[in-house]
Amino acid sequence: MLKQHLSFKLSQKLSPQQIQLMKLIQLPTQAFEQRLKQELEENPALETGKEESDDFDDDFEDTYNDESDDNETITTEDINIDEYLSDDEVPEYRTQANNYSADDEEKTVPYAAGTSFNQFLINQLNTVTLTDDEWSIAEFLVGSIDESGYIRRPITDILDDLAFTQNIYTDQESIEKILRIVQQLDPPGVGATSLEECLIIQLKRKEITESIELAITILEKSFEQFTKKHYKKLIQKYNITEDELKTAISEIEKLNPKPGGSYSGNTRMIEHVVPDFSIKIVDGELELSLNGRNAPELHVSRDYNNMLEGYKNSKEKTQSQKDTVQFIKQKLDAAKWFIDAIRQRQQTLFVTMNTIMEYQKKYFLTGDERNLRPMILKDIADTIGMDVSTVSRVANSKYADTPYGTKLIKEYFSESMKNDQGEDVSTKEIKKILENVIKEEEKRKPLTDDKLAEILKEKGYPIARRTVAKYREQLSIPVARMRKEI
The missing domain is CATH 1.10.10.60 (Homeodomain-like)
Known part of the structure; x- marks a missing residue:
């Protein structure tokens, strides 16, 4: 028999505005600009720039200290849309919280344009005379080369894959023969199956001298002793002087252990660091400023407000008009939420970084890392009266331009x-x-x-x-x- 009972439970959920604010706070400057651009494209009720009646300083600190909200001349609170809609009609947008985690952010990775490393090698193969089967094997080997320029898989595994996936039945000797052709491609050392082989290939591409010949011998016959730096044993084994060994080692140290990384067209992530803050020393005092790109000028569209007023004053109340009013009110609400969130973001970033700067004042005045005070997230959170997670969002994704270089803020914590x-x-x-x-x-x-x-x-x-x-x-x-x- 089923039993029914009532129970009370307290739960905490974040409002859409809170989620929006947390996501904005963790965005660095460039990502924030993209988010702003997206919002402006999606919400016609949000506009950028000043309105004619605006009269306030561009400087963020003045904006932070100004409680008059001059840059927002239109507010949705002035519009009592509930009087227009009947009591039993609740706009759908008011019931949608989209209350997913604040960490569920879209991650986009920019890539360099141009020819990929794999295609760069294939283009070189086109200049080599090969049979159809040899070409297929060579192409497969090139496809097995990783970003560092190595073939990490055993030849026996490649042999099996060629049979199963390419329907090419060959032997290990034939694959090794084609592999030696692949290893002649640029950059030198590409296609090696080990670090030892990679270095030897590069040395053999050089003009052979006594020191290079000795270096090749050491790598081929005493690689383990070389890597463990048993120099005395190497001197005794090859009956050479210390200077001769030093010259051979110098030749090895000039080589590239990751030949794939030397290809300028290699497809890899591009990371552009744009400082979110600037710290300067002016007359012996620290001066903090927020990157101006983090403080855009936004306002709610006056045209959208006029449209809403027009529908509000209309004598005929059709269902189509009600749907239009709901849409306009939704856009106006979203625009105001976004403006408020940006303002809070600016304030949070500035207050947090200013507290960090004052906490580490001795370091920022001298640049000596030995002057860095022990500092954890809770130290800053307690000082500014915010949650540790908020400070973490600022510290983990923001950079500060200081007299000693541009550094990630979390590096100041220890x-x-x-x-x-x-x-x-x-x-x-x-x-x-x-x-x-x-x-x-x-x-x-x-x-x-x-x-x-x-x-x-x-x-x-x-x-x-x-x-x-x-x-x-x-x-x-x-x-x-x-x-x-x-």
């Missing part, structure tokens, strides 16, 4: 550790000191992680060896053995 005096210091400060210590070390005898931990302890930062190893890896610095030079 955890804290205690020094030997019990003071909180930024982990970035410790990493910077660690980086400097490694930079100044004797390269013939690099410092181990244990020794680095001892040096940091002497400098007042008592951290464990495993923490040193973690920071070193985060700085993309190899272990001591791999930093060794002759």
Whole structure:
């Protein structure tokens, strides 16, 4: 038997305006401009530029401090559309919240135009005389080359794929023969099946000298010893001097380990960084400004308001007129929501970055990363009275143009550790000191992680060896053995 019962439950849902605001906040300048353009195209009730009656400063800070809302001379609150519609007719747009996650954003990736890397190689194959089957094998091999320029798959797998997908039955020797032809294409080293082979191919394309011949021999017969930097063993094995080994290694270091990346027409993502903020030092004080492209001049269309007033004053109330009124009111509401959201976005961005700038004032005045204070998202959120997620949206996607370069804002955040005096210091400060210590070390005898931990302890930062190893890896610095030079 079915039972029915009532239960009460509290739930929190975001309004469409809140969702719109959160999405706008996380957009960097260029993406914001695209979003603004899209909104202007989709909503005829939203217009850009000033109206004749507007009289306010272009500067964002004045806009932020001005509570009069002069740039919006028409407001939808002045229109009592409910008097026009009957009580039992609720416009459909009012019931649509579209309450999906604020993170459900459209992600578009721009790509470079031009010939792809794969097509670039195919074009070179057209100059080689091959039979139909050889051409098919060569084309398949080129198609197996990744963005770095390597063929990562075993020849046996390629052999099977040719049989199943291309109906070409051949043997491993024939594939290797065509592979050697592919490896003659540009850029040098393309089509290699390993780093060792890639470097050797490039060396063999050079004019052979004693140092290059030695470099080829080392890579062909002692690649493992070379990668592990067992230089003394190499000197003994080949009965050479230290200078001869150094010259051979110098030739190897000139090579490109990723030949595919050297192709200028290679299709890859283009990333244009447009600073969202600018920080300058004026008379010894910090000055913050928001990129003007983030503060567009928008207003609600006066024509749309006049249309609505016309329908409102009309004596005949047909269903068609009611539908038109609902459409106009929807567009006017959407236009006002968007204007309000942009204004709040400007305020949120400016207040958040200004607080970060003041928090890290010593760093921004000097540029010394050792002056970065420990700072987490909650520190800023508590100061400005906003949610941590809001600060995160600003920090993770915005850039600041500073006297020391353009940097992602989240780079100014770091955890804290205690020094030997019990003071909180930024982990970035410790990493910077660690980086400097490694930079100044004797390269013939690099410092181990244990020794680095001892040096940091002497400098007042008592951290464990495993923490040193973690920071070193985060700085993309190899272990001591791999930093060794002759």
